[in-house]
Amino acid sequence: MTAVAGVLAVLAAGPSGAAPPGFVALREVDPTVRQDMRYAGARNFTGAVVDGYEEPVCLLARPAAEALRRAQRGLLRRGYSLRVYDCYRPQRAVDQFVRWAREADGPADRERKAEFYPRVERDRLIPEGYIAEKSGHSRGSTVDVTLQGLASGRELDMGTAFDFFDPLSHTDAPGVTDAARANRRLLERVLAEEGFVNLPEEWWHFTYRPEAYPDAYFDFPVAVASVRP
Template sequence: MTRLSLAVRGLVTAVAALLAATAASATAQAKPEPRAPQDFVALDSVDPTIIQEIRYFTPHNFVGEPIDGYRQPLCVLTRPAARALHTAQRELLRQGYSLKVYDCYRPQRAVDHFVRWAKDLEDQSMKAEFYPNVDKTRLFADGYIAEKSGHSRGSTVDLTLVKLPARPTRPYHPGQPLTPCYAPKGERFPDSSVDMGTGYDCFDTLSHTLDPRVQGEQRANRLLLKSTLEKLGFVNLAEEWWHFTFKPEAHPDTYFDFPVSRASLTGRD
């Protein structure tokens, strides 16, 4: 084979490889996002009175940036879980309270984002608020971060109580001074919720629902939330006063990855 033939052959091979790579890239870009199953709904379509403050859509969380997969500040849940929250809300409204949700369905890509962050030991920008007493090397061992989350199955919700009339939550500005999540309510980030003893997503044993150090009004608030939801089929995670799963779960063995958005709930077969 002549040098010219070899050169031409090499050029053809290179062009073919480039075209194949371009086609693969175009195919990947054109791949449609997964959609939610039919039994997933936007919570506000079931109960528009429940307050939503979807933290992972914002930079005010333990990572310090919006989390992958949160396209809109929207609570998405399986229909039975959403209906149970509606029933709880009706009971609480009569007592002068409202539910406020921080997180609902969580796509697997968001969990993957948490895992990448937890492995990056250099990034501790939000430590002063969310995990001041926990060494970041312990996040997996202590159970604060895991490679799978029940939230991805669609029937788990993180939430709190708000005394009515609800006050607006002051916006978080990246870079502002941080206060430990277990500080007295008047010192920590000004959330509109009642005093639960810690802020949301506080990586500390004080977040354990029945921690004996939490007493008085704080304990009463936790127990009001817990008892109201448990009567309706929710089960509390003992390590997090805000974390509840509706049982039986509609999808106990499936971890979904569709984005958090209204588009994920439309055009479904």
């Protein structure tokens, strides 16, 4: 969730909601990467489909997508697969996260709080940096990703769930098990070899560098039609 600093330039969608040149659907670059697009469904900390997620697809700037494909090739030979939770994220989705964080928890939110932010009150998520007004995801070179077993289809133990707002989600958090720490290091090492840089506060968050659009925050919808000519 943490924002990446930069000069703000929120760019609306092009004609018919089109992405800028160079964005692709990850499935067209590598259909073997598993996709579990959390914000296109209700299994996320807001409990609802997030603004701008019209389809459960991963969209990325092409260099980032191709780097994921290279990482995936090596992992498949070792019996693992990448599993992406989020890729390009429209600015309207980030705006919804901020609005949500400024609301008060009600009785219906208890289950989600227990899953995603059990030790932090919702009104502290922005001040403590878990949610921010700008995200590198909106530039198209950032992914939220984990590992899963190729045969089992189950996610590896990473010590916390995705989007767990807690210091335990820091990549080098001392409170996780040895197995979880080893899995985090494997993910970080494999992606670093292909040009991805991890955000230390979130073991799942990686940005491919150099970014294709380092100074832009886009707002076209998450849909295959956005990247089709």
